[in-house]
Amino acid sequence: MFNYKKYYLFFSMVLLLSFSFACSEAQEIIKEVPVEVIKEVPVEVVKEVQVEVEKVVEVDKIKEVPVEVIKEVEVIKEVQVEKVVKEVLEIEKPAGKLVVYSGRKESLVGPIIEQFQSMTGIEVEVNYGTSTEIASQLMLEGDKSPADVFYAQDPGAVGSVVDMLAPLSVDILEPIPDWAKSDQGKWVGVTGRARVLVYNTDNVSPDDLPLTLNGLCDEKWKGRMGWAPTNSSFQTMVTGMRQIWGEEKTKEWIECMIANEVAVYPKNTPQVEAAGKSEIDIGLVNHYYLYKFVLDAGEGDQFKARNHHLLGGGPGSLVMVSPVAILSTSENKSNAEQFVTFMTSKIAQNYFVNNIREYPLIEGVKTHPLITPMGDIKQPDINLSELADIEGSAKLLQEAGALPK
Numbered sequence: 190m191f192n193y194k195k196y197y198l199f200f201s202m203v204l205l206l207s208f209s210f211a212c213s214e215a216q217e218i219i220k221e222v223p224v225e226v227i228k229e230v231p232v233e234v235v236k237e238v239q240v241e242v243e244k245v246v247e248v249d250k251i252k253e254v255p256v257e258v259i260k261e262v263e264v265i266k267e268v269q270v271e272k273v274v275k276e277v278l279e280i281e282k283p284a285g286k287l288v289v290y291s292g293r294k295e296s297l298v299g300p301i302i303e304q305f306q307s308m309t310g311i312e313v314e315v316n317y318g319t320s321t322e323i324a325s326q327l328m329l330e331g332d333k334s335p336a337d338v339f340y341a342q343d344p345g346a347v348g349s350v351v352d353m354l355a356p357l358s359v360d361i362l363e364p365i366p367d368w369a370k371s372d373q374g375k376w377v378g379v380t381g382r383a384r385v386l387v388y389n390t391d392n393v394s395p396d397d398l399p400l401t402l403n404g405l406c407d408e409k410w411k412g413r414m415g416w417a418p419t420n421s422s423f424q425t426m427v428t429g430m431r432q433i434w435g436e437e438k439t440k441e442w443i444e445c446m447i448a449n450e451v452a453v454y455p456k457n458t459p460q461v462e463a464a465g466k467s468e469i470d471i472g473l474v475n476h477y478y479l480y481k482f483v484l485d486a487g488e489g490d491q492f493k494a495r496n497h498h499l500l501g502g503g504p505g506s507l508v509m510v511s512p513v514a515i516l517s518t519s520e521n522k523s524n525a526e527q528f529v530t531f532m533t534s535k536i537a538q539n540y541f542v543n544n545i546r547e548y549p550l551i552e553g554v555k556t557h558p559l560i561t562p563m564g565d566i567k568q569p570d571i572n573l574s575e576l577a578d579i580e581g582s583a584k585l586l587q588e589a590g591a592l593p594k
């Protein structure tokens with residue numbers, strides 16, 4: 190008889206074995222496949238995802254950026270247009286030019302005029318000469334003169350052409366003290382230059398020096414002095430003497446100086462040098478020449494000369510100003526006003542104080558400690574506007590024998 194139970198048992202065993210075998214195969218597959226999948230798929234996915242992400246971002250940028258760029262480009266264009274418009278306007282309306290007639294030497298004022306030019310863009314043409322020559326040239330040219338500005342060594346030269354000058358604005362006049370500007374508001378002083386005696390420190394004690402110019406007529410100074418009668422500052426001092434002392438007394442003083450064998454020098458610097466070398470014991474000069482040697486050349490105490498401000502005041506203590514004025518016929522008035530404003534600004538005042546050792550005429554600019562403060566100078570009570578008659582002084586110097594006729 191067919192034993193079903195045995196067959197059933199046999200097939201069950203076979204099935205069980207087959208299933209076990211199959212399961213062990215399946216486990217191996219499960220083990221392997223995930224490893225393969227993990228090894229390969231994530232790498233693929235990561236690579237792909239990154240690429241996709243980048244692509245997506247790029248696509249986003251491409252979509253958005255052009256809008257931004259277009260906006261920005263439009264803004265840049267507007268700015269450029271503004272610049273171009275400004276440039277065009279500037280080209281249409283340039284800073285222009287300015288013609289300066291300067292009675293002050295190029296070596297003194299050239300650098301500060303150049304600074305004005307580079308700061309403003311104004312093209313400055315400078316005609317240099319002596320202040321007297323320039324005054325004569327202006328008189329000759331009359332209202333056809335191309336000059337916009339007259340910058341002189343002393344008020345005398347400017348005063349001689351005062352009718353050709355334009356009144357200055359209140360803004361220009363206001364910072365300058367009354368004594369250092371035109372009583373008609375037609376010029377302002379840029380800097381102050383004090384008349385002094387320069388003396389040799391080995392041979393002269395300051396106590397020996399006279400109180401006023403009159404004392405120089407003393408016999409004790411015979412053959413020990415120098416002067417420069419052609420110098421315009423000296424002639425301005427003589428003009429002051431004529432105003433304070435009168436013609437006769439001034440002529441007498443000139444004559445007594447000649448009688449005291451005063452040595453003639455062409456200008457101030459050689460007199461100061463001569464005083465330093467004991468060639469003379471006293472010279473009649475402006476204060477700032479000494480500092481060329483003592484400060485600027487660094488000679489200090491080795492240089493045996495110093496300045497003396499006459500304690501008794503009078504014309505020998507005159508402080509002259511280098512005036513600047515605008516011609517009434519100027520075709521560049523606005524530039525001329527800028528120039529005058531600049532010359533009385535702290536920038537220019539500091540330049541003159543530190544480079545030429547002249548006195549500033551505005552508040553807040555300090556001089557070197559070696560230089561006598563302006564407040565200590567016994568300035569004569571004199572109207573600088575009335576020191577115009579330099580011709581009269583030259584004539585008197587001729588008559589007294591100080592200048593050839």
Ligand SMILES: [Fe+2]
Binds near residue numbers: 422475
């Ligand atoms: Fe000078």
